[in-house]
Amino acid sequence: MHRALLAFALVIVGAHAAAPKAAPTPEEAFKASLVEDNADWATKKHAILKINDAAYVHAGEFVSLVGDVKNPDSWKWAKGKLAGAAVLATFANGKPLVTKAGKALSDDALKNGVDIAPGVDVAGMPAQMSPGEMGLRIMVFNQQNNIARAFKGVDYFPYDPAFVVKATFKPDPKMAPRIFRTSRGLDKQFYHAGDATFSLQGKTVTLPFYAESNVASKVDQMSSFFHDDLTGKGAYSAGRYVDVDKFGKFPPATVTIDFNYAYNPNCSRSPFYNCPFAVDNIPLAVKAGERDPHLKH
Numbered sequence: 001m002h003r004a005l006l007a008f009a010l011v012i013v014g015a016h017a018a019a020p021k022a023a024p025t026p027e028e029a030f031k032a033s034l035v036e037d038n039a040d041w042a043t044k045k046h047a048i049l050k051i052n053d054a055a056y057v058h059a060g061e062f063v064s065l066v067g068d069v070k071n072p073d074s075w076k077w078a079k080g081k082l083a084g085a086a087v088l089a090t091f092a093n094g095k096p097l098v099t100k101a102g103k104a105l106s107d108d109a110l111k112n113g114v115d116i117a118p119g120v121d122v123a124g125m126p127a128q129m130s131p132g133e134m135g136l137r138i139m140v141f142n143q144q145n146n147i148a149r150a151f152k153g154v155d156y157f158p159y160d161p162a163f164v165v166k167a168t169f170k171p172d173p174k175m176a177p178r179i180f181r182t183s184r185g186l187d188k189q190f191y192h193a194g195d196a197t198f199s200l201q202g203k204t205v206t207l208p209f210y211a212e213s214n215v216a217s218k219v220d221q222m223s224s225f226f227h228d229d230l231t232g233k234g235a236y237s238a239g240r241y242v243d244v245d246k247f248g249k250f251p252p253a254t255v256t257i258d259f260n261y262a263y264n265p266n267c268s269r270s271p272f273y274n275c276p277f278a279v280d281n282i283p284l285a286v287k288a289g290e291r292d293p294h295l296k297h
Helices: 002-018 026-043 107-112 146-150
Strands: 051-057 062-068 071-079 087-092 095-100 114-117 120-130 133-142 164-171 177-181 187-200 203-211 221-227 240-245 254-258
Touching: 026 146, 051 062, 051 071, 051 087, 051 120, 062 114, 062 133, 071 114, 071 133, 087 120, 087 133, 095 107, 095 120, 095 133, 107 114, 107 120, 120 187, 187 221, 187 254, 240 254
Parallel strands: none
Antiparallel strands: 051 133, 062 071, 062 087, 087 095, 114 120, 120 133, 164 187, 164 254, 177 187, 187 203, 203 221, 221 240
16 A cells, blocks of 8 residues: 555656746746856856957957966057067968967867966957958956956846837848947948837837848848937946847848847947947837946946
Protein backbone atom coordinates (compact mmCIF):
# COMPACT_ATOMS: atom_id res chain seq x y z
CA MET A 1 0.00 0.00 0.00
CA HIS A 2 2.73 2.43 1.00
CA ARG A 3 4.76 1.51 -2.08
CA ALA A 4 1.73 2.19 -4.28
CA LEU A 5 1.21 5.58 -2.69
CA LEU A 6 4.92 6.39 -3.10
CA ALA A 7 4.83 5.39 -6.74
CA PHE A 8 1.77 7.56 -7.30
CA ALA A 9 3.49 10.49 -5.57
CA LEU A 10 6.56 10.09 -7.76
CA VAL A 11 4.37 10.16 -10.86
CA ILE A 12 2.78 13.41 -9.67
CA VAL A 13 6.18 14.96 -8.89
CA GLY A 14 7.52 13.85 -12.26
CA ALA A 15 4.53 15.37 -14.03
CA HIS A 16 5.14 18.68 -12.32
CA ALA A 17 8.85 18.54 -13.12
CA ALA A 18 8.14 17.91 -16.77
CA ALA A 19 5.62 20.74 -17.08
CA PRO A 20 6.88 23.41 -19.49
CA LYS A 21 8.02 26.64 -17.93
CA ALA A 22 5.62 29.50 -18.55
CA ALA A 23 6.84 32.08 -21.03
CA PRO A 24 7.86 35.35 -19.39
CA THR A 25 5.38 38.20 -19.48
CA PRO A 26 6.34 41.26 -21.56
CA GLU A 27 7.27 43.08 -18.35
CA GLU A 28 9.39 40.17 -17.12
CA ALA A 29 11.20 40.01 -20.47
CA PHE A 30 11.80 43.75 -20.28
CA LYS A 31 13.30 43.52 -16.78
CA ALA A 32 15.53 40.64 -17.89
CA SER A 33 16.80 42.77 -20.78
CA LEU A 34 17.95 45.43 -18.31
CA VAL A 35 20.17 42.86 -16.60
CA GLU A 36 21.84 42.22 -19.95
CA ASP A 37 22.14 45.98 -20.55
CA ASN A 38 23.96 46.39 -17.25
CA ALA A 39 26.40 43.64 -18.22
CA ASP A 40 27.04 45.33 -21.57
CA TRP A 41 27.84 48.56 -19.77
CA ALA A 42 29.96 47.39 -16.90
CA THR A 43 30.70 43.70 -16.31
CA LYS A 44 31.40 41.94 -19.61
CA LYS A 45 35.03 41.68 -20.71
CA HIS A 46 34.50 44.32 -23.37
CA ALA A 47 31.88 46.33 -21.51
CA ILE A 48 31.46 49.90 -22.71
CA LEU A 49 32.59 51.51 -19.45
CA LYS A 50 35.78 49.43 -19.36
CA ILE A 51 37.17 51.34 -22.35
CA ASN A 52 40.28 53.30 -21.41
CA ASP A 53 40.65 54.94 -24.81
CA ALA A 54 39.58 54.57 -28.44
CA ALA A 55 40.97 55.66 -31.79
CA TYR A 56 39.16 56.08 -35.11
CA VAL A 57 41.75 55.53 -37.82
CA HIS A 58 41.34 56.68 -41.42
CA ALA A 59 43.04 54.83 -44.24
CA GLY A 60 46.76 55.58 -44.21
CA GLU A 61 46.80 56.95 -40.67
CA PHE A 62 48.68 55.26 -37.81
CA VAL A 63 48.06 55.17 -34.08
CA SER A 64 50.30 53.79 -31.34
CA LEU A 65 49.28 52.33 -28.00
CA VAL A 66 51.40 53.56 -25.12
CA GLY A 67 51.20 52.99 -21.38
CA ASP A 68 52.76 51.59 -18.24
CA VAL A 69 52.36 47.87 -17.57
CA LYS A 70 52.11 48.65 -13.84
CA ASN A 71 49.34 51.24 -14.34
CA PRO A 72 46.24 49.91 -16.16
CA ASP A 73 44.72 53.40 -16.33
CA SER A 74 47.64 54.75 -18.32
CA TRP A 75 47.03 53.03 -21.66
CA LYS A 76 46.16 55.51 -24.42
CA TRP A 77 46.31 55.86 -28.20
CA ALA A 78 48.70 58.39 -29.70
CA LYS A 79 48.81 59.54 -33.32
CA GLY A 80 51.63 58.32 -35.53
CA LYS A 81 54.26 55.60 -35.23
CA LEU A 82 55.94 55.80 -31.83
CA ALA A 83 59.02 53.85 -30.82
CA GLY A 84 58.28 51.30 -28.13
CA ALA A 85 54.52 51.25 -28.78
CA ALA A 86 52.79 48.13 -27.46
CA VAL A 87 50.52 48.08 -30.52
CA LEU A 88 50.72 49.85 -33.88
CA ALA A 89 47.50 50.15 -35.91
CA THR A 90 46.48 51.45 -39.32
CA PHE A 91 43.85 50.80 -41.99
CA ALA A 92 45.16 49.83 -45.43
CA ASN A 93 43.78 48.14 -48.54
CA GLY A 94 40.30 48.06 -47.05
CA LYS A 95 41.21 46.22 -43.85
CA PRO A 96 42.78 46.74 -40.41
CA LEU A 97 46.51 46.19 -40.08
CA VAL A 98 47.43 45.88 -36.42
CA THR A 99 50.74 44.63 -35.08
CA LYS A 100 52.00 43.69 -31.63
CA ALA A 101 55.75 43.24 -31.17
CA GLY A 102 56.07 43.45 -34.95
CA LYS A 103 53.65 40.56 -35.59
CA ALA A 104 50.38 41.12 -37.45
CA LEU A 105 47.22 40.26 -35.54
CA SER A 106 44.47 38.25 -37.23
CA ASP A 107 40.99 39.67 -37.62
CA ASP A 108 39.64 37.08 -35.16
CA ALA A 109 42.29 37.90 -32.57
CA LEU A 110 41.53 41.59 -32.92
CA LYS A 111 37.81 41.00 -32.59
CA ASN A 112 38.15 38.80 -29.48
CA GLY A 113 40.81 40.91 -27.78
CA VAL A 114 44.60 40.80 -27.53
CA ASP A 115 46.22 40.98 -24.10
CA ILE A 116 48.63 43.88 -23.56
CA ALA A 117 49.15 43.80 -19.79
CA PRO A 118 47.40 42.19 -16.81
CA GLY A 119 43.74 43.16 -17.11
CA VAL A 120 44.34 45.22 -20.26
CA ASP A 121 43.55 44.18 -23.82
CA VAL A 122 42.93 45.68 -27.26
CA ALA A 123 40.01 44.97 -29.60
CA GLY A 124 38.99 46.55 -32.88
CA MET A 125 37.03 46.23 -36.09
CA PRO A 126 36.31 48.08 -39.34
CA ALA A 127 33.99 51.06 -38.92
CA GLN A 128 32.33 53.62 -41.16
CA MET A 129 34.25 56.90 -41.02
CA SER A 130 32.12 58.78 -43.53
CA PRO A 131 29.77 57.79 -46.38
CA GLY A 132 31.69 55.42 -48.63
CA GLU A 133 34.78 55.45 -46.40
CA MET A 134 35.72 52.67 -44.02
CA GLY A 135 38.39 52.83 -41.35
CA LEU A 136 39.36 51.20 -38.07
CA ARG A 137 37.83 51.63 -34.64
CA ILE A 138 40.25 50.27 -32.06
CA MET A 139 39.84 50.33 -28.29
CA VAL A 140 41.88 49.50 -25.23
CA PHE A 141 39.98 47.94 -22.32
CA ASN A 142 40.87 48.06 -18.63
CA GLN A 143 39.16 45.45 -16.46
CA GLN A 144 39.72 47.62 -13.37
CA ASN A 145 38.26 50.76 -14.89
CA ASN A 146 36.90 52.82 -11.99
CA ILE A 147 33.96 54.13 -14.03
CA ALA A 148 32.74 50.59 -14.73
CA ARG A 149 33.23 49.58 -11.11
CA ALA A 150 31.21 52.58 -9.91
CA PHE A 151 28.34 52.02 -12.38
CA LYS A 152 24.98 51.70 -10.60
CA GLY A 153 22.94 50.39 -13.53
CA VAL A 154 20.74 51.67 -16.31
CA ASP A 155 17.72 53.78 -15.41
CA TYR A 156 14.49 53.19 -17.34
CA PHE A 157 10.93 54.35 -16.89
CA PRO A 158 8.64 51.64 -15.46
CA TYR A 159 7.34 49.26 -18.12
CA ASP A 160 4.12 50.58 -19.67
CA PRO A 161 2.21 48.47 -22.23
CA ALA A 162 0.59 51.67 -23.57
CA PHE A 163 3.91 52.42 -25.27
CA VAL A 164 3.84 49.22 -27.34
CA VAL A 165 2.33 50.17 -30.69
CA LYS A 166 1.53 48.37 -33.92
CA ALA A 167 2.38 50.53 -36.90
CA THR A 168 1.67 50.36 -40.60
CA PHE A 169 4.90 50.47 -42.56
CA LYS A 170 5.38 52.29 -45.85
CA PRO A 171 8.72 51.33 -47.41
CA ASP A 172 10.91 53.76 -49.30
CA PRO A 173 11.28 52.11 -52.74
CA LYS A 174 14.52 54.03 -53.34
CA MET A 175 16.04 53.15 -49.93
CA ALA A 176 17.46 56.66 -50.09
CA PRO A 177 20.74 57.34 -48.25
CA ARG A 178 20.53 59.57 -45.22
CA ILE A 179 23.61 61.17 -43.65
CA PHE A 180 23.68 61.84 -39.92
CA ARG A 181 26.18 64.02 -38.12
CA THR A 182 27.83 62.17 -35.25
CA SER A 183 29.14 62.86 -31.78
CA ARG A 184 32.75 62.69 -33.03
CA GLY A 185 32.16 65.31 -35.73
CA LEU A 186 32.01 62.68 -38.46
CA ASP A 187 29.21 61.73 -40.86
CA LYS A 188 27.51 58.35 -40.82
CA GLN A 189 25.26 57.06 -43.58
CA PHE A 190 22.16 54.94 -43.17
CA TYR A 191 19.39 54.14 -45.64
CA HIS A 192 15.78 55.30 -45.26
CA ALA A 193 13.95 51.98 -45.06
CA GLY A 194 10.54 53.56 -44.74
CA ASP A 195 8.06 55.22 -42.40
CA ALA A 196 6.04 53.71 -39.56
CA THR A 197 2.66 55.32 -38.80
CA PHE A 198 0.90 54.62 -35.52
CA SER A 199 -1.35 56.08 -32.86
CA LEU A 200 0.14 57.04 -29.49
CA GLN A 201 -1.59 58.97 -26.72
CA GLY A 202 -4.37 59.89 -29.14
CA LYS A 203 -2.01 61.33 -31.76
CA THR A 204 -1.12 59.95 -35.15
CA VAL A 205 2.65 59.77 -35.50
CA THR A 206 4.81 58.99 -38.52
CA LEU A 207 8.38 57.99 -37.67
CA PRO A 208 11.15 57.27 -40.20
CA PHE A 209 13.22 54.10 -39.79
CA TYR A 210 16.70 53.46 -41.15
CA ALA A 211 18.76 50.42 -42.07
CA GLU A 212 22.46 49.83 -42.53
CA SER A 213 21.95 48.30 -45.97
CA ASN A 214 19.92 49.31 -49.03
CA VAL A 215 19.63 45.68 -50.15
CA ALA A 216 16.17 44.51 -49.11
CA SER A 217 17.21 40.90 -48.51
CA LYS A 218 19.81 42.06 -45.98
CA VAL A 219 17.46 44.22 -43.90
CA ASP A 220 16.48 42.32 -40.76
CA GLN A 221 16.55 45.27 -38.33
CA MET A 222 15.66 48.95 -38.54
CA SER A 223 16.28 51.84 -36.18
CA SER A 224 14.79 55.23 -35.50
CA PHE A 225 16.70 58.13 -33.91
CA PHE A 226 14.17 60.41 -32.27
CA HIS A 227 13.50 63.40 -30.05
CA ASP A 228 10.27 63.79 -28.09
CA ASP A 229 8.81 66.23 -25.58
CA LEU A 230 10.92 64.70 -22.79
CA THR A 231 14.22 65.23 -24.60
CA GLY A 232 16.38 67.32 -22.27
CA LYS A 233 13.63 67.15 -19.65
CA GLY A 234 14.17 63.68 -18.22
CA ALA A 235 15.26 61.90 -21.39
CA TYR A 236 18.76 62.18 -22.85
CA SER A 237 19.38 65.57 -24.45
CA ALA A 238 20.72 64.20 -27.76
CA GLY A 239 17.72 61.96 -28.32
CA ARG A 240 17.10 58.23 -28.09
CA TYR A 241 17.03 55.23 -30.41
CA VAL A 242 14.45 52.47 -30.85
CA ASP A 243 14.86 49.32 -32.96
CA VAL A 244 12.43 46.96 -34.66
CA ASP A 245 13.27 43.43 -35.79
CA LYS A 246 11.70 39.97 -36.16
CA PHE A 247 9.38 41.33 -38.85
CA GLY A 248 10.16 38.63 -41.40
CA LYS A 249 10.89 39.44 -45.00
CA PHE A 250 11.51 43.09 -45.78
CA PRO A 251 9.46 45.17 -46.32
CA PRO A 252 6.89 44.28 -43.66
CA ALA A 253 3.33 45.53 -43.90
CA THR A 254 3.32 46.28 -40.18
CA VAL A 255 5.87 46.53 -37.39
CA THR A 256 5.57 46.49 -33.60
CA ILE A 257 7.44 49.31 -31.87
CA ASP A 258 8.05 48.91 -28.14
CA PHE A 259 9.16 52.25 -26.75
CA ASN A 260 9.86 50.62 -23.39
CA TYR A 261 13.08 49.48 -25.07
CA ALA A 262 14.02 52.95 -26.36
CA TYR A 263 17.64 53.46 -25.38
CA ASN A 264 20.31 56.11 -25.18
CA PRO A 265 23.24 56.04 -27.61
CA ASN A 266 26.48 54.70 -26.14
CA CYS A 267 27.81 58.26 -26.23
CA SER A 268 25.44 59.16 -23.40
CA ARG A 269 27.95 57.63 -20.97
CA SER A 270 31.08 57.01 -23.02
CA PRO A 271 33.07 59.49 -25.14
CA PHE A 272 34.60 56.64 -27.14
CA TYR A 273 31.78 55.99 -29.64
CA ASN A 274 30.62 57.55 -32.87
CA CYS A 275 26.88 58.08 -32.40
CA PRO A 276 24.47 59.67 -34.90
CA PHE A 277 22.50 62.60 -33.54
CA ALA A 278 18.73 62.15 -33.50
CA VAL A 279 16.82 64.43 -35.88
CA ASP A 280 13.29 62.99 -36.18
CA ASN A 281 10.62 64.10 -33.74
CA ILE A 282 7.72 62.49 -31.90
CA PRO A 283 5.41 65.38 -30.87
CA LEU A 284 4.54 64.08 -27.41
CA ALA A 285 6.21 62.89 -24.21
CA VAL A 286 7.44 59.32 -24.59
CA LYS A 287 7.47 58.43 -20.91
CA ALA A 288 9.00 55.04 -21.57
CA GLY A 289 12.46 53.69 -22.27
CA GLU A 290 15.76 54.92 -20.90
CA ARG A 291 16.03 58.09 -18.85
CA ASP A 292 18.76 60.72 -18.99
CA PRO A 293 21.72 59.12 -17.15
CA HIS A 294 23.03 62.53 -16.09
CA LEU A 295 19.97 63.44 -14.02
CA LYS A 296 18.77 62.13 -10.68
CA HIS A 297 15.32 60.58 -10.86
